Amino acid sequence: MTNLSLSPILAALPWEADYWFPPQRSTYAHEVDWVYFFIGWVSIFFFVVIMAAMAYFCVKYRRRPGQPKLKYPTHHSGLEIAWSILPSFLLVYMFYAGFISFMDMRSMPDEAYNIVVNGQKWFWQFSYDNGKIIESGSVANDANWNDKKSIFAKVPRLHVPVNTDIVLTMNAKDVLHSFFIPAFRTKQDVVPGRYTKLWFNANEVGVYDVFCAEYCGDKHSEMLAEVVVETQEDFDKWYAVASDLEQRFPDPVKRGEYLYSSRGCTQCHSLDGSTKPNGGPSFLGWWGKEVPVDGQAPVKMDENYVRESILNPMAKVHTGFGKIMPAGLITKDKEIDALITFIRNLNQPSKTETKK
Amino acid sequence: MATVDTTTTYSPDSKPVNYLTQSHGFLSWAMTLDHKRIGVMYLVATSVAFLLGGTFAILLRTELWAPGHTIVSHDTYNQLFTLHGAVMVFLFIIPGIPAALGNFMLPIMLGAKDVAFPRLNLASFYFWCVGALFFLSALLLTGLDTGWTFYTPYSTTEYNTSKDEAIIAATMGVFVLGFSSIFTGLNFLVTIHTMRPPGMGWFHMPLFLWATYSTALIQVLATPVLAITVLLIIVERLMGIGIFNPVYGGDPVLYQHFFWFYSHPAVYIMILPAFGVISELISVNCHRHIFGYRFIAYSSVAIALLGFLVWGHHMFTSGQSKIASVVFSAITFSIAIPSAVKIFNWLATMYKASISFNAPFLYALSFMFLFTIGGLTGLFLSTLNTDVHLHDTYFVVAHFHYVMVGGSLTAFFGGLFHWWPKISGKMYSEFPAKVSAFLVFIGFNLTFFPQFVMGTRGMPRRYYNYLPEFQSFHQWSTIGAYVLGLGAIVAFATLVHSMFRGKKAPTNPWGGASLEWQCPSPPPLENFHEAPTVGDCYDYDRLRYDEKTEGYVMTK
Ligand SMILES: [Cu+2]
Numbered sequence: 032m033t034n035l036s037l038s039p040i041l042a043a044l045p046w047e048a049d050y051w052f053p054p055q056r057s058t059y060a061h062e063v064d065w066v067y068f069f070i071g072w073v074s075i076f077f078f079v080v081i082m083a084a085m086a087y088f089c090v091k092y093r094r095r096p097g098q099p100k101l102k103y104p105t106h107h108s109g110l111e112i113a114w115s116i117l118p119s120f121l122l123v124y125m126f127y128a129g130f131i132s133f134m135d136m137r138s139m140p141d142e143a144y145n146i147v148v149n150g151q152k153w154f155w156q157f158s159y160d161n162g163k164i165i166e167s168g169s170v171a172n173d174a175n176w177n178d179k180k181s182i183f184a185k186v187p188r189l190h191v192p193v194n195t196d197i198v199l200t201m202n203a204k205d206v207l208h209s210f211f212i213p214a215f216r217t218k219q220d221v222v223p224g225r226y227t228k229l230w231f232n233a234n235e236v237g238v239y240d241v242f243c244a245e246y247c248g249d250k251h252s253e254m255l256a257e258v259v260v261e262t263q264e265d266f267d268k269w270y271a272v273a274s275d276l277e278q279r280f281p282d283p284v285k286r287g288e289y290l291y292s293s294r295g296c297t298q299c300h301s302l303d304g305s306t307k308p309n310g311g312p313s314f315l316g317w318w319g320k321e322v323p324v325d326g327q328a329p330v331k332m333d334e335n336y337v338r339e340s341i342l343n344p345m346a347k348v349h350t351g352f353g354k355i356m357p358a359g360l361i362t363k364d365k366e367i368d369a370l371i372t373f374i375r376n377l378n379q380p381s382k383t384e385t386k387k
Numbered sequence: 388m389a390t391v392d393t394t395t396t397y398s399p400d401s402k403p404v405n406y407l408t409q410s411h412g413f414l415s416w417a418m419t420l421d422h423k424r425i426g427v428m429y430l431v432a433t434s435v436a437f438l439l440g441g442t443f444a445i446l447l448r449t450e451l452w453a454p455g456h457t458i459v460s461h462d463t464y465n466q467l468f469t470l471h472g473a474v475m476v477f478l479f480i481i482p483g484i485p486a487a488l489g490n491f492m493l494p495i496m497l498g499a500k501d502v503a504f505p506r507l508n509l510a511s512f513y514f515w516c517v518g519a520l521f522f523l524s525a526l527l528l529t530g531l532d533t534g535w536t537f538y539t540p541y542s543t544t545e546y547n548t549s550k551d552e553a554i555i556a557a558t559m560g561v562f563v564l565g566f567s568s569i570f571t572g573l574n575f576l577v578t579i580h581t582m583r584p585p586g587m588g589w590f591h592m593p594l595f596l597w598a599t600y601s602t603a604l605i606q607v608l609a610t611p612v613l614a615i616t617v618l619l620i621i622v623e624r625l626m627g628i629g630i631f632n633p634v635y636g637g638d639p640v641l642y643q644h645f646f647w648f649y650s651h652p653a654v655y656i657m658i659l660p661a662f663g664v665i666s667e668l669i670s671v672n673c674h675r676h677i678f679g680y681r682f683i684a685y686s687s688v689a690i691a692l693l694g695f696l697v698w699g700h701h702m703f704t705s706g707q708s709k710i711a712s713v714v715f716s717a718i719t720f721s722i723a724i725p726s727a728v729k730i731f732n733w734l735a736t737m738y739k740a741s742i743s744f745n746a747p748f749l750y751a752l753s754f755m756f757l758f759t760i761g762g763l764t765g766l767f768l769s770t771l772n773t774d775v776h777l778h779d780t781y782f783v784v785a786h787f788h789y790v791m792v793g794g795s796l797t798a799f800f801g802g803l804f805h806w807w808p809k810i811s812g813k814m815y816s817e818f819p820a821k822v823s824a825f826l827v828f829i830g831f832n833l834t835f836f837p838q839f840v841m842g843t844r845g846m847p848r849r850y851y852n853y854l855p856e857f858q859s860f861h862q863w864s865t866i867g868a869y870v871l872g873l874g875a876i877v878a879f880a881t882l883v884h885s886m887f888r889g890k891k892a893p894t895n896p897w898g899g900a901s902l903e904w905q906c907p908s909p910p911p912l913e914n915f916h917e918a919p920t921v922g923d924c925y926d927y928d929r930l931r932y933d934e935k936t937e938g939y940v941m942t943k
């Protein structure tokens with residue numbers, strides 16, 4: 032973007048190896064990298080000069096017995112002014128280079144493909160076209176951290192077409208999070224109570240890591256995701272399939288299961304009767320039973336109760352659990368129906384008929 | 388005319404009487420108004436805090452040996468890094484040099500008997516203790532896991548696992564410690580303004596005093612903002628009044644502004660005194676007048692003032708406005724200049740010098756190396772676009788440890804060894820002290836250099852689990868932390884050993900020309916038996932080495 036770019040020169044230097052950075056996969060990534068290497072080389076230059084002088088003086092002027100005192104200057108205004116002012120020019124240039132590219136990174140393109148990103152403890156949720164597709168999930172509790180495949184097996188995927196301006200409109204449900212894509216060299220805090228935006232244009236097909244970069248509690252390090260950059264064609268194909276849940280999962284139980292695992296319920300609700308720490312009641316065990324509710328008469332767990340619990344979790348709070356369940360995770364009737372079928376089937380497999 | 392023969396004493400029964408032997412018993416310390424004893428109590432207390440914070444660090448680094456679970460749980464890990472940061476920042480680095488070494492040296496360097504307000508000085512120490520108790524209680528109540536930054540709304544909601552009491556205990560701790568810091572700062576300001584001896588103008592003061600003065604200025608001006616901020620957290624948490632939490636209509640980013648308005652200047656509370664120490668260490672051991680005295684003095688004040696205008700550089704990705712970020716970035720660059728000036732001046736002081744390589748000087752060299760890296764890597768973070776990538780990664784962790792640990796901690800150790808003969812009256816053994824300097828240097832670089840690479844590659848900070856590709860960096864870092872820990876233990880052990888086995892220290896073992904080297908080691912209660920004569924505190928040509936006392940004496 033800047034005309035003053037030193038990037039061609041810097042690119043020719045051997046140091047700009049893949050060793051330092053993740054791959055350079057957004058249109059502005061190279062701006063960040065060359066400024067980084069420019070500062071890097073300036074720093075190395077000054078560091079080497081200072082250390083060399085220090086080492087030289089240490090050897091040359093070490094104390095030796097019987098050595099006469101040397102005459103030395105106690106100050107030299109010209110020199111001191113020079114070394115205060117001359118490096119400033121470099122600093123001004125660093126500032127300028129960073130500024131130009133920052134304005135580029137932070138000014139949203141006019142026409143772009145919009146995706147809504149929600150951050151909450153501890154998963155990301157990507158929503159396309161007002162919830163037509165919602166992708167969410169997080170690292171599985173039993174993931175093997177020595178195996179990248181296993182870590183990323185259940186994380187949500189942000190599908191985007193290559194060479195297209197993408198704008199993410201981001202909001203947090205609970206505390207601060209930060210959306211960080213190292214391969215694109217960008218990050219933006221995701222703040223409750225306001226929308227923050229981030230844009231990028233991925234220039235190569237591939238799959239790239241996403242981290243949460245703002246500390247958000249216990250599973251901060253498990254709040255991972257992936258950006259899947261694909262050709263427009265592949266993206267369209269994915270979109271067509273993903274947006275049609277009924278076609279993707281004709282069986283409502285399967286559809287409910289998909290919703291359960293893709294909308295973040297896994298974080299708090301187990302399927303085996305156990306209670307997750309800081310979570311909610313298991314989906315196994317309560318169906319058809321009387322549920323104790325804070326400050327109200329117990330209610331039977333049936334279709335209506337589940338429906339209300341999802342749409343308005345604070346209406347009846349299951350005694351012994353915190354008021355932590357977020358509203359709005361699932362809002363569409365058909366989806367709620369599928370989820371209810373899934374829960375019912377979990378508890379009473381025989382009584383639910385499943386479409387084969 | 389200062390007496391040359393000050394090691395002998397003037398007490399009637401001719402037993403040496405000094406501030407340590409003046410009186411005995413617990414109360415003679417607990418109720419003392421003597422700045423030296425208060426300084427020593429601070430020294431012991433902050434050293435204990437350092438060892439505690441260091442233990443947390445070692446546990447953290449051990450947990451990070453493997454990508455998944457290693458020794459502790461998620462929650463414990465989060466508590467550990469919170470406590471490591473909070474203890475190190477609030478209990479060790481901020482009070483470390485000013486309150487421990489500063490308290491001891493400041494009046495002596497001024498040829499004064501004590502600070503301006505001795506009672507306030509003692510009160511400041513007890514405030515520190517109370518603040519520390521609050522912190523420790525947060526530790527015992529278990530559950531403080533907000534990070535030392537207490538970012539909202541995490542810290543003010545019930546979403547996290549911290550109990551109310553833990554947050555309140557910790558923030559009250561910060562509040563009370565703030566008072567301790569303000570008292571010390573105020574005391575130093577007044578002392579320097581009113582108690583300089585005849586003949587010592589502003590530009591005749593040792594540079595350590597200029598540094599302490601600038602630090603005190605920040606302590607007095609910035610700390611109240613922190614105090615108010617943590618009070619607001621308590622108010623929001625207890626009464627649900629919306630200030631920072633959007634659920635009640637507050638704004639979480641506002642908190643960050645408040646917090647960094649204090650905490651960025653606090654960075655200079657931590658590093659300015661270190662600059663002062665290094666100016667002394669270098670000029671004394673070079674036996675040569677400091678180069679560019681005025682530039683160094685002015686640069687301390689410049690840093691203190693500019694330090695108030697740059698807090699937003701912690702928030703380039705926070706959602707603050709673009710323009711605000713641009714302005715903060717620009718001002719931040721301007722602060723690089725006075726810091727660089729100091730490095731250049733110290734370097735020039737070594738030119739045509741006559742350098743003694745004792746342990747304090749090795750620490751000073753190590754400081755120059757590490758702080759230069761710390762300062763230069765700050766450029767990557769003040770530049771807007773690179774910071775967007777590097778913010779909240781290990782690059783930042785490495786950068787500020789190069790400044791805080793590579794800078795402040797090495798200066799603390801260097802200063803401690805340098806003034807130890809004065810404080811304890813004993814010489815430490817040079818060899819293990821040098822070994823400690825070496826271990827700290829190696830261990831430090833091994834711990835933190837790999838973190839620059841890791842951060843650039845995208846490893847976020849405060850991660851309990853991490854991707855396997857970062858493992859080898861983490862392992863180097865962990866090994867480095869062990870070496871660093873060993874170095875610190877060797878340093879403390881050397882000092883403790885000297886208390887029992889050390890040779891008696893002469894008045895002026897290194898050949899310093901400022902006033903603290905003219906009073907006996909250790910000083911008597913009133914510091915000077917007769918008012919010392921004030922000369923150029925960087926004119927080492929008037930000193931001569933005396934074989935008999937193994938120290939330096941004034942010749943003119
Ligand atoms: Cu997070």
Ligand SMILES: [Cu+2]
Nearest residue numbers: 651654698701
């Ligand atoms: Cu700062």
